[in-house]
Every structure is written in C-alpha cells, then in structure tokens.
Amino acid sequence: MEVHRLRLLFLTLALASVLPGCAWFGRGGDAAPEAVAAPQAQTGPSSEQPIIDPQIERREIRRAQIDTEDFEVGLYGGILSIEDFESHAVYGARFAYHLTEDFFLEATAGQSRAGRTSYETLSGAAEILTDSERDYTYYALSAGWNALPGEVFIGKNRAYNSAFYLVAGIGSTRFAGDDAFTVSGGFGYRILPSDWIAVHFDVRDHVYDTDLLGKKKIVNNLEAHLGLSIFF
Amino acid sequence: MPRLLRLLILPVLFLAAVAQADEALPKILIADPFIELHTGPGRGYPIFHVAERGQEVEIVKRRTDWFMVRTSRGVEGWVMREQMIATLEPTGEPLDLQEPARENYMSRRWQGGVMAGDYSGASLISAFGGYAFSDNLSIELTVNHILGEFSNGYSATLGLMHVFVPEWRVSPYFTLGTGVLHVEPKSTLVQAEDRTDQIGYVGGGVQFYLTRRFMLRSEYRKDIIFTSRDDNEEVDEWKYIGFAFFF
Numbered sequence: 001m002e003v004h005r006l007r008l009l010f011l012t013l014a015l016a017s018v019l020p021g022c023a024w025f026g027r028g029g030d031a032a033p034e035a036v037a038a039p040q041a042q043t044g045p046s047s048e049q050p051i052i053d054p055q056i057e058r059r060e061i062r063r064a065q066i067d068t069e070d071f072e073v074g075l076y077g078g079i080l081s082i083e084d085f086e087s088h089a090v091y092g093a094r095f096a097y098h099l100t101e102d103f104f105l106e107a108t109a110g111q112s113r114a115g116r117t118s119y120e121t122l123s124g125a126a127e128i129l130t131d132s133e134r135d136y137t138y139y140a141l142s143a144g145w146n147a148l149p150g151e152v153f154i155g156k157n158r159a160y161n162s163a164f165y166l167v168a169g170i171g172s173t174r175f176a177g178d179d180a181f182t183v184s185g186g187f188g189y190r191i192l193p194s195d196w197i198a199v200h201f202d203v204r205d206h207v208y209d210t211d212l213l214g215k216k217k218i219v220n221n222l223e224a225h226l227g228l229s230i231f232f
Numbered sequence: 233m234p235r236l237l238r239l240l241i242l243p244v245l246f247l248a249a250v251a252q253a254d255e256a257l258p259k260i261l262i263a264d265p266f267i268e269l270h271t272g273p274g275r276g277y278p279i280f281h282v283a284e285r286g287q288e289v290e291i292v293k294r295r296t297d298w299f300m301v302r303t304s305r306g307v308e309g310w311v312m313r314e315q316m317i318a319t320l321e322p323t324g325e326p327l328d329l330q331e332p333a334r335e336n337y338m339s340r341r342w343q344g345g346v347m348a349g350d351y352s353g354a355s356l357i358s359a360f361g362g363y364a365f366s367d368n369l370s371i372e373l374t375v376n377h378i379l380g381e382f383s384n385g386y387s388a389t390l391g392l393m394h395v396f397v398p399e400w401r402v403s404p405y406f407t408l409g410t411g412v413l414h415v416e417p418k419s420t421l422v423q424a425e426d427r428t429d430q431i432g433y434v435g436g437g438v439q440f441y442l443t444r445r446f447m448l449r450s451e452y453r454k455d456i457i458f459t460s461r462d463d464n465e466e467v468d469e470w471k472y473i474g475f476a477f478f479f
Contacts, residue, residue, distance in 0.1 A: 065258050067293040099446065101274045101296050105475070141346050141357070143475075149274045161272040170348055170357060172377055178418050181355035181379035195293070195300065209381075231295065 069196060072096040074229020076110075076200065082136060082175070083219045086115030090136075090223055094200075102146055106167060109139040110223075114175065117213075128213075133177045138206060140184045142169025152191060162191045173208055173221075180208040186223075200227040257290040257302070260327055261320040269309025273298035281307050288322070332445040332478075338367050338398055340478035347449060347474025352467045354380030358474070368395050372407070376469075378415075385415040389433060401441045408434050413457060430458045433469070439476065449474040 073095050080090035092110025099105065114134040120126060148164040168185040186204035193199060206221040262285050269281040273295045283289055283303050292300040297313040319327050344361040357379070362372035372393045378385040391409015414428045435453030442448060453469040 066291050066299070069293050069295050098296050101298065146274075149272070149276055151271065151277070159271065161277070170355075172357065172379055179377075179379055179384040181357075 069231040070098045072098065072104075072198065072229045072231050074198070074200070074227050076108075076202070076225040076227030078202075078223060078225025080110075080112045080136070080221060080223040082112070082114045082221050084117045084213065085134075088112050088115060088136075090225060092225075094227060094229055096144070096229070101149070104144045104146070104165075106142045106144050106169070107139070108142070108171075110137070112136040129176055133175075136173070136175045138171060138173040138182060140169045140171035140182070140204075140206075142167045142171075142184065144188075160191050160193060162189065164189050167202075167204070173206060176210075176212050180210060182206050182208040196231045198229045198231070200229065201225075202227065257292060259288050259290050259322055260301075260316075261322060261324075262287050262289065263320045263326075264315065264318045267301075267311050267315045267319070269301065269303075269307065269311060270298075271309065273300070273310045275312070277310065281309050283307075334399070334401065334441050336445070337441065337478060340364055343370065343372075343476060343478040345447075345449060345474055345476030347451065347471040349451075349469070349471035349473075351376070351378045351380075351469050354378050354383075354385075356469065356471065358471055360476075362393060367398050369393070370395075372409070374411075381418075383415050383417040385413060387411055387413040387431065389431070391433065395439070402438060403441070404436065404438050406436050407451070407453070413455075427459075429460070432456045432458070435469070437471070445477045445479065447476040447478070449476045 073093075075091070075093055077089065077091040079087055081087040090110050090112035092108055094106060094108045096104050096106040114129070114136050117128060120128055144165050144167040146163040146165045150162050150164075151159045152162045153159050165188050166186075167188060169183075171182050171184060173180045173182040184204050184206045186202060188200055188202035190198050190200050202223075202225050204223045204225075206219075206223065208219055209216060210219050211217075262283055264285065266282040266284050267289075268279045269283065270277040271280050281303070283301070287303065289301040289303050292302050292308065294300070295310075298310045299313070299316050300308060300310050302308045313329065316327060317329055321327055341364055342362070343364065345359070347356075347358040347360070349356045349358070355378070357377045358374060360372055360374040362370045364370035370393050372391055374387075374389045374391070376385075376387040376389075378387065389409050389411030391407055391411075393405055393407045395403055395405040397403055410430065410432045412428060413431045414426065416426050433453045433455045435451060437449060437451030439450075440448040449471075450473055451471040453471075455467040455469050457465040457467060459465055
C-alpha cells in the first residue's frame with residue numbers, strides 16, 4: 001500500500017515536470033531548445049560580473065592547434081658501389097616518421113646506374129647487360145633507432161642537435177631487368193642546423209641474391225650519401 | 233630525369249615555406265612551481281632554463297613527446313610532455329593533451345601499415361590502408377610486392393576486415409576479398425611470359441596494440457588464383473609481422 005502511494009506521488013511529480021516541457025516544444029518547434037538555453041547563458045556571466053571580466057577572449061588549445069613536426073621529407077645524393085659493376089652516383093628521396101624520441105620509420109627510394117664489369121672492359125665488345133638493364137633503382141622500408149643523440153659545438157657560441165642512428169629494413173632492388181628482395185642496413189648521422197632542417201650523412205649496405213653472372217651469390221652494394229631534409 | 237628531380241624538389245620547397253609561416257601561437261600558463269627547458273627534444277639534452285609558476289609561454293611546435301616553448305623573454309627550449317600536462321590554458325582549464333590510446337581504436341577511421349612475409353616461397357612486402365565504417369568492420373586496400381627466385385609480381389586486393397573484439401589488446405580478425413595478381417618470370421628464364429589473373433582470398437590475423445596509435449599485426453591468407461588454365465591455383469600468403477597505425 002505504501003509503495004503504491006509513493007508510485008502515485010512520483011508519477012504526479014513526473015507529469016508536472018514533463019508537461020510544461022512539452023508545451024515549450026509545441027510553441028517553438030526547432031527554435032525551442034535555443035530559447036531555453038539563452039536565458040541561462042545570460043544570467044550566468046551577469047551575476048558574476050564583479051569578479052570576472054566578460055570581455056575576456058576565450059581561447060582553448062586543441063591538440064590540432066599545436067604544430068606537430070613528426071614527419072621528415074628530404075633528398076639525398078651520394079655514391080653507390082654496385083658489386084661487379086663499378087661505383088656511380090646515386091640520388092634519392094627519404095620520408096621518415098618519428099614515433100618517439102628514440103625510434104623512427106623511414107622509407108627511401110633511390111636510383112643509380114651500373115657501369116661495366118671488368119670482364120666487359122677487358123674483352124672489349126662483350127656486353128652482359130643492355131643499356132636499359134643498367135638502370136638501378138631501389139626502395140627500402142626501414143626502422144631506425146637514435147642510438148646516440150647529442151649536440152655538436154661549433155666554436156664557442158653555436159650548438160646544434162645531432163644524432164647517430166642505426167637503420168635496418170627490407171625492400172626491393174630493380175637491376176638487370178629483375179627485382180630482388182633486398183635487406184638493407186647501416187648507420188647515419190644527422191645534424192639539425194635549425195629546428196626544422198636536418199643534414200644527414202648515411203652509409204647503407206644493400207644485400208640481395210643474384211644469379212646474374214651465372215652462379216648464385218650474395219651481393220653487397222655499399223652506399224654513402226649526404227642528404228637534406230625538413231621536418232613538418 | 234631533371235623533371236623527376238624538379239617534381240621531388242618542389243614539394244620540399246613548398247613544405248619549407250609552410251613550416252616557416254608564423255601564426256598566432258597558442259599560449260599556456262605554468263601551474264607547476266616551474267617547468268624545465270631542455271636544449272633539444274630528448275631526455276638527455278641539458279636543462280638550460282626554467283620558467284616559473286604564473287608565467288605565460290607560447291607553444292611553438294611539437295616533436296614526438298616534446299614541446300618547444302617560447303617564454304615572454306624570447307627564450308626557446310624543449311619541454312617534455314609529462315610537464316606540459318601540468319600546465320593550464322589561459323582560461324584556467326588544464327591543457328588537453330590526451331594521447332590516442334587503446335580505447336581510441338574504437339573511434340578510428342583510417343588505418344595503415346606495412347608487413348613482411350612469405351608468398352608461396354617468395355618474399356613478400358605488403359602495404360595496406362583501410363577505412364573503418366563501424367567498430368568492427370573496415371574496408372582495406374592492400375598492395376603486395378612479391379619477390380621470388382624465379383618470378384616477381386605485384387598484387388592489389390580490396391577486401392573486408394572484421395575485428396571480432398576491437399577493445400582487446402590482442403585482437404583477432406577475419407578478412408575476405410578479391411584482387412588482381414601480376415606475375416613476371418625472371419628475365420634469366422627462357423619461357424618468360426607475364427600473367428595477370430584475378431585472385432580471391434580468405435584469411436585471418438591478429439593485431440597487437442603497442443602504444444598510442446601503433447599496433448603490430450600478423451596475418452595469413454589463403455589465395456585462390458583464377459588462372460586461364462584448367463585448374464585454379466591455391467597459394468599460402470603469410471605475413472609474419474607488420475606495423476600498423478590508426479588515426
């Protein structure tokens with residue numbers, strides 16, 4: 001009996017509070033919620049006016065407003081020694097994503113051109129590869145570790161941030177008309193003349209299997225390059 | 233060749249210009265007794281300056297977990313994230329530096345990554361990108377580079393990926409789709425003929441949430457190659473390990 005009376009009281013109260021609300025909606029249609037909200041917004045600041053100046057510009061920092069510079073893009077040029085096929089200039093592009101202060105991911109793509117083997121030079125006429133087959137291109141997807149971060153000092157008043165890093169990755173090499181699965185690794189040194197520019201010196205070894213000269217063997221192609229990149 | 237070089241240089245110059253563009257920088261109020269300014273964005277760089285409580289500093293930029301700030305006197309230095317969390321916005325509210333966490337995987341829209349593995353004895357390098365249209369279901373585009381001893385190939389597939397329980401740290405998924413496979417036998421082989429065939433696949437995998445927006449992923453697919461010959465070919469596609477991130 002007690003429960004029943006309480007329920008009745010509750011329902012009456014609920015109706016009393018909901019019904020006027022329904023009336024509000026009926027009057028204003030879509031504009032009604034704004035009409036309800038507006039008086040509240042006005043009464044708020046006016047009652048606190050002596051304490052807080054209502055003219056204060058409200059500026060909220062959202063993460064998107066902060067300029068995040070975790071990506072790095074750049075170009076490089078250097079020399080690539082192609083096993084059995086002389087050394088030639090190499091140039092390429094680098095894209096990196098810095099995950100933490102210690103680790104980064106890197107994608108590189110480069111291009112070079114092979115020379116002649118000593119056999120070709122000595123025999124005079126015999127050509128092992130056609131002209132287009134001497135084009136050498138590669139790409140590598142690597143992970144890097146900033147093993148020795150630090151600063152370099154030039155003179156008394158200049159200090160630049162730097163890092164010695166190790167890199168290892170996988171990719172593909174297109175040479176002599178074929179693609180070869182390539183494992184690459186090496187080290188690099190990066191100096192930042194400014195907060196958003198980096199100068200790199202890198203040494204890489206590209207390792208893959210080939211049977212180009214008749215017998216299957218592992219090839220080591222060493223590369224050294226200088227690069228410039230920017231953070232964005 | 234020069235055209236390629238120009239194409240590469242142009243975006244770099246453009247990005248350099250963007251990087252230099254100076255806008256009104258967001259300001260914060262220091263709430264801790266002081267914050268420490270390092271000379272570089274790393275834990276080992278020496279602290280050369282401190283900014284005290286009540287001072288207003290500008291946030292110039294962010295790199296990984298480090299923020300470059302500029303004090304009212306023009307001193308610029310790097311502050312670690314843990315100290316930045318204790319700062320206030322000019323309105324007096326704590327600075328919102330919520331990092332993406334495992335819970336945010338549910339509200340992800342885009343996901344991408346690279347994987348490495350084995351395609352019927354050949355080496356496999358794979359890149360993928362996906363768009364999630366519900367907590368569990370996403371559509372995924374995968375591009376494979378297959379590097380074998382006797383032939384090389386590319387494949388591109390489009391499929392659906394269903395993550396059974398996305399809130400788990402180690403989370404299995406199911407995938408199903410179709411695509412094309414292009415195979416080029418090596419030039420040292422005599423009977424060389426390129427082939428392009430349609431493929432269908434069914435597979436499954438596991439993703440392991442690492443930290444922030446990063447995950448590891450491992451996947452197996454059973455591919456059926458619809459060849460122009462009498463019999464279809466079945467191939468095991470293993471992607472042993474991969475790295476993925478979501479936005």
